[in-house]
Amino acid sequence: MATMFPCPNCGGQLRYSIKDKQLKCMSCGELTDVEQYKPDDRINADSVNTKIYTCPTCNGEIQLIDNDGMEFCPFCGNQVTMQEHFSTEGAPKYVLPFMIDKQEAKQSYIRNTIDISFAPTGLNDDANVEKLVPLYTPYYLYDYNIHDKISYRAERYETTSQYYVTYKANIKVDMDLDHLKVPFDASQALDDEIAEKLEPFPMEKLKPFNPNYLAGFFVENSTVEKDLYKDDSEHKAVDYLTYKSLDNSNNYSPEFGSKNEIKNNISSSIKYNDTEGAYLPLYFMTTRYGDRVAYSIINGATGQTYLDMPIEKRKMFIAGAFASLGIFALLVCLSFLFNFSFKVKTLCLFSAFMSSVIAYIGAGLANKTYRSDNHLDDKGYYMNNANLDEEHRVNGKKEYYADKMRKSKPFGHPGQILGLVASAIAIFVVFQLATGNFGFLEWLYYSFSQIDSSGFNNFGIIGYIATGVIIIIAMFKVGKGKKTVLLLGILSWVLAVAIRIINNPDDLFYYGALIIVFTILVISINAIVDEYNRSATHPSPHFERKGGGLENARN
Known part of the structure; x- marks a missing residue:
């Protein structure tokens, strides 16, 4: 099938280059401006008409945006032939382009795993690390604003050679913020607790959705409705703004009860605007351990890493045996030296x-x-x-x-x-x-x-x-x-x-x-x-339903 992103110079395949921040031809190396380039009619700012690959084992679905195909399922890790069909998926309002390339993601992964004791053998092998998949994951961004002055009572302590001094103050913080975007994943594949550990994302780097950023990458479809996390997003926004207000206190700490007062004031002042869909970048890797799977996920914008890390029992018991023998020998020596039993x-x-x-x-x-x-x-x-x-x-x-x-x-x-x-x-x-x-x-x-x-x-x-x-x-x-x-x-x-x-x-x-x-x-x-x-691992996943309607969160 012809490429959806043909090079204007030679007709070869264009892919988004994270390093160059432009589209790069895989044949002639020509760089093309992302914002100026227009792909073919199968993919545009309103819809993505492309291949959908479905895993026959776990039923997971993934879009390949002008990529070379799938040799394994990124969700369950099985080496299977992904079944392909065509689908027209709506597009979200925003996309956050990858800012860390695959080589940097590999280095981040190795840095986080190389010193782990009793890690499974082969964890850092090239064949395993190569499984990192650059995956645009669907998110909902809950948009809030606040325009208010928050005041609270605070105190600071100092100790001199003779006195213990307490300073009290009324702290006033200007809360003037438009479009605070609170992210929640719209993916059944990504557990909520894991998603939270991969934050924050640099929301100031968001771009209006442009399919050119997807060229050469994988995209997961959304699986949940946009109103799902609305209440949670408000709590999260209030917690964030409370932290920011306390961060501007010039070394003063809130008095007892003041923190709840701040939260209540922010809750009454914050305004919900809208929910918007976005594709956010993750590197995703699945490693099989028996009948279970371990996930290694890296934030494609910041390098923040989440790892499932089981223990290799053979390594642990060998180390434990040597440690026990050493402790026993030490105690025997001490008993002879100090005459105790x-x-x-x-x-x-x-x-x-x-x-x-x-x-x-x-x-x-x-x-x-x-x-x-x-x-x-x-x-x-x-x-x-x-x-x-x-x-x-x-x-x-x-x-x-x-x-x-x-x-x-x-x-x-x-x-x-x-x-x-x-x-x-x-x-x-x-x-x-x-x-x-x-x-x-x-x-x-x-x-x-x-x-x-x-x-x-x-x-x-x-x-x-x-x-x-x-x-x-x-x-x-x-x-x-x-x-x-x-x-x-x-x-x-x-x-x-x-x-x-x-x-x-x-x-x-x-x-x-x-x-x-x-x-x-x-x-x-x-x-x-x-x-x-x-x-430390997860059961092999099985997905029942796809299509949560990320395209409905555009405006």
Whole structure:
């Protein structure tokens, strides 16, 4: 098929050169002004009539703007033959041209990955890095303005040799801003949390949409409606303007409560103008890890990088084995030099502590993985009609998403749970004392206090209770995530506590029992790495629906 961007000099293929900021002929090297050049009739400022490639594995769609074809899917990473068809897609109002070329993107990627410990083998191989795809991604830009004076009370502290001085001031900030553009991705492929980590984009560099900037690049179609993030965009705009107002305070800090006052004033003054569509530049790479995928995404304007980074267990366990041997050798040397020894019973408390920490971390990772795999923090996924039942397609989208978020959250945060546990323990102890029942308390103290010298007794009982509280917090924290690591942590914790309660005088009993506990701990560590690798990657995607109507956000 003939090129959509023929060179006016030789008829060869023109592509946008990031370095030259002009169209460059792939045959003769001629440079052509982007704004003056007119491509053929299949692509213009109002529509893009070109090839659409669909992945047969994940159903992801991507436009190729006069490019050489696709050898792999940029979304799921499969080496497949992309199925092509023609489509006429509307064009957005703006485009932000790439400002970082592919070589600079590669260097940014290597800089961010080269020093990562236990990174998977082959991460920086040329064959892998070459998979970086320059992709124009659809975004909605929510436009706001504000014209007001914001005032707030602030204070500053100074310390002299004799005095502690407090300065108070009324800070006034002129908020005079037109067209504050707040970006939100219009792509089902790009998770909302990932998109936020790639910001900011230099909005002052936006150009009115010109298809010439797309020459030689890949373009993803939009998948969500333009009103989806309107409420979120206002919160984001208010937060940004609040930060800017505090940034102009001449080293003064707002008094208690003043920050909320600033937010309220800005919220009442800010005005929404419109929602506009834009193509923003990203370098996108997908690497397969078993049945899951890891994303590496680079902001094509600033170089800001997001990386999914699983751990290679072989490297980690080899390093862990050498570190353990080194620590063991150091402790043996210190014991001979300073004539001290470790009592085997103290290892029970150490095992209980390690078990509780493993259970807590594993619970957090499992909950994070569950939320990510089910898109619970990605409004773009749940607001997509293809992912809603018929009842919620008609109305109640926001209510459905809010209900989904509420039901998916684990009970409380650690502080709330800790307070609940402490309250329950306090009520129980008061009840026991009020009824004169000291038997349980005496047994509990006796069971845990026979650890070392009398000076260590209180520390021991507090330590075991603390690890128990951590276990309880972990049980709430896991939510609907996989319970494998949590259950292994609980098992090793129960065994460590039981061994201490049995209080067998034979050290061989402790050594044998603790070998079993430490074996479970090693299995738990292996499981927690597996859970981390799940949380650091994503399930292979499957896209149900394309075409969110970015062309409807032109005016």
